[in-house]
Amino acid sequence: MANMFAFAESRGGALRRVAFEAVSAARALADASGSGEVHALLAGAPGIASLAPELGKYGADVVIVVEHAGLANANSEALAATAAERIRSGGYRAAIFSASAQGRDLAPRVAAKLGQSMAADVTSFGLAGDALVVTHPAYAGKVIATLRLTGSPAIVTLRPGARAAVEAPRAARVESAQPAADPGASKVVVKEMIAGGGAKLDIGDAPVIVSGGRGLKSADNFKLVEDLAAAFGNAAVGATRAVTDDGWRPHSDQIGQTGRQVSPDLYVACGISGAIQHIAGMRNSRTIVAINKDKEAPIFKVADYGIVGDVIEVLPVLTAAVKEARAKG
Amino acid sequence: MKIAVCIKRVPDMETRFKIAASGTAVDAAGLKYDMSDFDGYAVETALQLNEKQGPGETVVISLGPDVVQEQLRKALSMGADRAVQLKADRVPADGLAIARALAAELQGGGYDLILFGRQAVDSANATVGPMTAELLGLPCATAVSTLEIANGRATARRDLEGAAEIVEFPLPAVVSVDEGMPRARYPSLKGIMAAKKKPLEVKPAQLGDEHITIEKLELPPERAAGRIVGEGAAAVPELVRLLHTEAKVL
Ligand SMILES: Cc1cc2nc3c(=O)[nH]c(=O)nc-3n(C[C@H](O)[C@H](O)[C@H](O)COP(=O)(O)OP(=O)(O)OC[C@H]3O[C@@H](n4cnc5c(N)ncnc54)[C@H](O)[C@@H]3O)c2cc1C
Numbered sequence A: 001m002a003n004m005f006a007f008a009e010s011r012g013g014a015l016r017r018v019a020f021e022a023v024s025a026a027r028a029l030a031d032a033s034g035s036g037e038v039h040a041l042l043a044g045a046p047g048i049a050s051l052a053p054e055l056g057k058y059g060a061d062v063v064i065v066v067e068h069a070g071l072a073n074a075n076s077e078a079l080a081a082t083a084a085e086r087i088r089s090g091g092y093r094a095a096i097f098s099a100s101a102q103g104r105d106l107a108p109r110v111a112a113k114l115g116q117s118m119a120a121d122v123t124s125f126g127l128a129g130d131a132l133v134v135t136h137p138a139y140a141g142k143v144i145a146t147l148r149l150t151g152s153p154a155i156v157t158l159r160p161g162a163r164a165a166v167e168a169p170r171a172a173r174v175e176s177a178q179p180a181a182d183p184g185a186s187k188v189v190v191k192e193m194i195a196g197g198g199a200k201l202d203i204g205d206a207p208v209i210v211s212g213g214r215g216l217k218s219a220d221n222f223k224l225v226e227d228l229a230a231a232f233g234n235a236a237v238g239a240t241r242a243v244t245d246d247g248w249r250p251h252s253d254q255i256g257q258t259g260r261q262v263s264p265d266l267y268v269a270c271g272i273s274g275a276i277q278h279i280a281g282m283r284n285s286r287t288i289v290a291i292n293k294d295k296e297a298p299i300f301k302v303a304d305y306g307i308v309g310d311v312i313e314v315l316p317v318l319t320a321a322v323k324e325a326r327a328k329g
Numbered sequence B: 001m002k003i004a005v006c007i008k009r010v011p012d013m014e015t016r017f018k019i020a021a022s023g024t025a026v027d028a029a030g031l032k033y034d035m036s037d038f039d040g041y042a043v044e045t046a047l048q049l050n051e052k053q054g055p056g057e058t059v060v061i062s063l064g065p066d067v068v069q070e071q072l073r074k075a076l077s078m079g080a081d082r083a084v085q086l087k088a089d090r091v092p093a094d095g096l097a098i099a100r101a102l103a104a105e106l107q108g109g110g111y112d113l114i115l116f117g118r119q120a121v122d123s124a125n126a127t128v129g130p131m132t133a134e135l136l137g138l139p140c141a142t143a144v145s146t147l148e149i150a151n152g153r154a155t156a157r158r159d160l161e162g163a164a165e166i167v168e169f170p171l172p173a174v175v176s177v178d179e180g181m182p183r184a185r186y187p188s189l190k191g192i193m194a195a196k197k198k199p200l201e202v203k204p205a206q207l208g209d210e211h212i213t214i215e216k217l218e219l220p221p222e223r224a225a226g227r228i229v230g231e232g233a234a235a236v237p238e239l240v241r242l243l244h245t246e247a248k249v250l
């Protein structure tokens, strides 16, 4: 029997999906080890405590709530100190963070504070005696590594979306705590938060991604990609590096080796050649559709379904057909 | 400014990797190597900062066996002033062990800025930079897509999923660079000649304990062969039918 720690990531006063994934992963480890408890750390501005029951739904037995005005924006130094302090005193067997931008920033600092090694960006995990055995995609997703991490607590970051959160409801006990370092004393200060366009889905969360490449010919033609994404209703827009380099889309939309790695249910590649560096970011999508005028384009080698044709001509027709199919239900 | 850049030697990701007979490494036969993409951006960032801001020094550091001298020489040919190899007979799989060795070298070096790549493109852990910062007790900003420095303070943008933040912090500091930062320049012939005379110091890496071992490496399952549904807009109805009935994503 062993207790597990999970970091419950929030932004702007709301929990992120990855928070539930981390809690749910910790739940699975606690259950596998016998009847251990899951303790989730929830930190934010005053009022964040109201989110604690949501974590109970995914299996948190205890929610450690740290409320402080200085935690309204991510405050890596104060959060890392607080998480490390709690992990040190709590005697946990494992500590789970998400491999999100915030989790990847936080977990290595916590690991270094505790003098513990960590496994990053894992897609699966299991306890095996005194080790935690994890899988981690390496070499641009072309190799899957199985790694053995010894030492307790085992610190890991879990790849977003790799393991869906499973409900395991319970009434979580709430414990209030103070930040272990004064958030006001942090040297790195968030001066400005730039919101990502309201309710717009992030490419890491979207079940469907419609991506455009240089075959779109101009920034204006990305309207056709956005229209198709809107027709799906649950889609985000992605891009190749050729397109982000030309400034047609922001760098944060780039998918690939030096961009984001995504694994949606459906990936629609529009006017994308399928360079190896692009495929590195989307090859784990469940279903891949490619539209390209060149039937020899390498993207067709990874696509489940291909249309050989001009994106400018095909996209509006596809958008209309998707709208119609969705209307029928 | 005195800037240190930590660079890692990685195989070319365009390779069709094979697993070595040991099952715990990729087959090294025929691999080509370069510095990790983001580390190239980091070297470029350092060079541009020092070119813009006047007299400074750019020091490149790599941990690994003697072959890493190739990447150190490349950084010198791009314009870095000197290089340090932290010699180890192999690169450990444990990022904390690497961070300890780097921190031991960087400690007391008087650096204003220490740059890392967001992540090594091969093992892709993104841990070594923030771990090193923590060990050195320095402020740290990870995965920045812009970086501005004035009057001993830095301002940087960090892209978060679906949002971004602008952070500000004092130097000395540790920064890891992401897409958005300048791409590595190509070394000029003059640069390559000059690099041969620049200092490259070799020191033993102080690695310490390791707690991660590679149990096995595997190739992911190949995707089943797909099919061309048809040509042009006429193929759309059939595609939509397949997405609905076969792939069940619509
Ligand atoms: C170190 C490094 C890292 C990189 N990282 C990334 C990364 O993270 N992500 C990434 O995407 N790239 C990355 N790249 C770049 C990558 O190698 C390719 O250059 C890039 O992906 C190409 O983008 P593209 O497919 O949009 O453009 P192109 O390769 O120019 O392809 C355009 C495609 O559109 C088709 N086309 C043209 N007109 C039409 C039309 N009217 N209708 C239909 N099809 C049409 C063409 O047949 C062609 O296949 C990286 C490169 C390097 C060297």
Ligand SMILES: Cc1cc2nc3c(=O)[nH]c(=O)nc-3n(C[C@H](O)[C@H](O)[C@H](O)COP(=O)(O)OP(=O)(O)OC[C@H]3O[C@@H](n4cnc5c(N)ncnc54)[C@H](O)[C@@H]3O)c2cc1C
Pocket: A136, A138, A145, A147, B006, B007, B008, B009, B025, B026, B036, B038, B039, B061, B062, B063, B064, B090, B091, B092, B093, B094, B095, B098, B115, B116, B117, B118, B119, B120, B121, B122, B123, B124, B125, B126, B127, B128, B129, B214
């Ligand atoms: C799955 C897997 C496979 C591996 N296969 C090999 C292999 O075949 N051969 C081998 O030698 N090692 C191998 N390693 C070890 C691996 O190279 C180390 O884990 C790595 O150096 C540090 O990894 P990282 O991904 O944490 O780096 P990251 O934390 O992703 O790197 C971030 C940044 O830290 C800096 N940095 C990282 N490593 C170094 C370094 N050595 N010197 C200077 N700066 C550095 C760079 O600025 C880099 O951009 C493997 C590791 C794993 C997990």
